[in-house]
Amino acid sequence: MAKICVIFLFLYSCHSYPSTDLIVWNYDDFIKKDVKMSDIADEMTIIQPDSIDFKGARIVHASSFFLAGTEQGILRYDKEGHFMNKIGAIGQGPGEYSRFYQMAINETERIIYVYRMDISALLSFSYEGTFLNKHSLQLPKEWAWKFYYLEDKFYFYYLVNADSESAPYMYAITDTIGNLLYSKLDESLDFAPGNYPSFPSDHIGLFGDTMLVWNQYSDTIYRVSEKGEEAFAVWGEWDKRLTPAKVEKEECNQSMIISTIFETVNYYLCIWRPYDIKKNRWNYCFYDKASGKLFNSEGITDDLWGLPFFFPYNYFVIDGREYLEAHYQPYELLDAWLTSDDPKIRKQAESIDEEGNNVLIRIRLKK
Numbered sequence: 001m002a003k004i005c006v007i008f009l010f011l012y013s014c015h016s017y018p019s020t021d022l023i024v025w026n027y028d029d030f031i032k033k034d035v036k037m038s039d040i041a042d043e044m045t046i047i048q049p050d051s052i053d054f055k056g057a058r059i060v061h062a063s064s065f066f067l068a069g070t071e072q073g074i075l076r077y078d079k080e081g082h083f084m085n086k087i088g089a090i091g092q093g094p095g096e097y098s099r100f101y102q103m104a105i106n107e108t109e110r111i112i113y114v115y116r117m118d119i120s121a122l123l124s125f126s127y128e129g130t131f132l133n134k135h136s137l138q139l140p141k142e143w144a145w146k147f148y149y150l151e152d153k154f155y156f157y158y159l160v161n162a163d164s165e166s167a168p169y170m171y172a173i174t175d176t177i178g179n180l181l182y183s184k185l186d187e188s189l190d191f192a193p194g195n196y197p198s199f200p201s202d203h204i205g206l207f208g209d210t211m212l213v214w215n216q217y218s219d220t221i222y223r224v225s226e227k228g229e230e231a232f233a234v235w236g237e238w239d240k241r242l243t244p245a246k247v248e249k250e251e252c253n254q255s256m257i258i259s260t261i262f263e264t265v266n267y268y269l270c271i272w273r274p275y276d277i278k279k280n281r282w283n284y285c286f287y288d289k290a291s292g293k294l295f296n297s298e299g300i301t302d303d304l305w306g307l308p309f310f311f312p313y314n315y316f317v318i319d320g321r322e323y324l325e326a327h328y329q330p331y332e333l334l335d336a337w338l339t340s341d342d343p344k345i346r347k348q349a350e351s352i353d354e355e356g357n358n359v360l361i362r363i364r365l366k367k
Helices: 244-248 332-336 343-351
Strands: 003-006 020-027 030-032 041-047 057-062 065-070 074-078 083-087 100-107 111-116 123-124 131-136 144-150 153-158 167-174 180-185 210-213 221-223 229-235 254-261 267-274 281-290 294-298 314-318 322-330 359-365
Touching: 020 281, 057 100, 057 314, 074 111, 100 144, 111 144, 111 153, 153 210, 210 254, 229 314, 322 332, 332 343, 332 359
Parallel strands: 020 229, 030 294
Antiparallel strands: 003 020, 041 359, 057 065, 065 074, 074 083, 100 111, 111 123, 123 131, 144 153, 153 167, 167 180, 210 221, 221 229, 254 267, 267 281, 281 294, 314 322, 322 359
């Protein structure tokens, strides 16, 4: 696996590491492998939240509960999925928020933060749902689409749209009362503004006190924490990468779409697919930390619990163990499990209420 040592000088050098080993991810170096669920996981938990409907909810985890962001507002559930209380309410009054919001949790102070994306405002609530205060955020741009609390700072992660921005913002950091501390422009690739398809991406969790920051249009993946920012990896030159030349020639259909990149204790995982989803499945690319090798698998075959296609939307840690979480509609699990030849898998269907809420499936990663 090739590595090169580089020194980066950023505009905001006070927020940057002086040097780093930069990993080059070349697709030609990926070893083809059929990854099975038993290769990465050792336990599954089925959670079908009760009470108020949370269909399509965004989930944020604390150690003893989770929040579900729904069209009806923010709902708090215990770890088993039992409804506890609502957090504030959707509306235009004091202490209320619009339908465009993100959530974060401060477990030390027992505060739930709600970021109003439409007006760049931050609302604070107690765990019981009582409104505490509101601050205006000095963000360089509205509509950050992911929001994290970490060590008395807020991190705002932007959805990059190179269709209208030649040097878009990747992320911004504020203090707890909204003062801007740092913002990052992506200047790695020069895309001329034009009318071409957008490439959505997702960010699904923090690894300890760090997050990976990237976007579809960047050739660089950054690691960000309270210590600063470092360039962690770059994409090598391969025919699936989105480049300015492909945009100019309207050849985006020959590119890959990256859903997410995240870090675990043992590996980095990039989930991507070719532009034309009709012809190909999602690919799972693992960078193994111990060996330095790259593996690519078309999907993950569940040889343990018979899950239909597993696509994680959350990564989180509880009691020192790592978890990936996916959402399913009840019929998706029932169709897969009731038709299984394995009686243990068929029995899992007894845990699903066909008329109930969508189901959270959590898999515990191996140590």
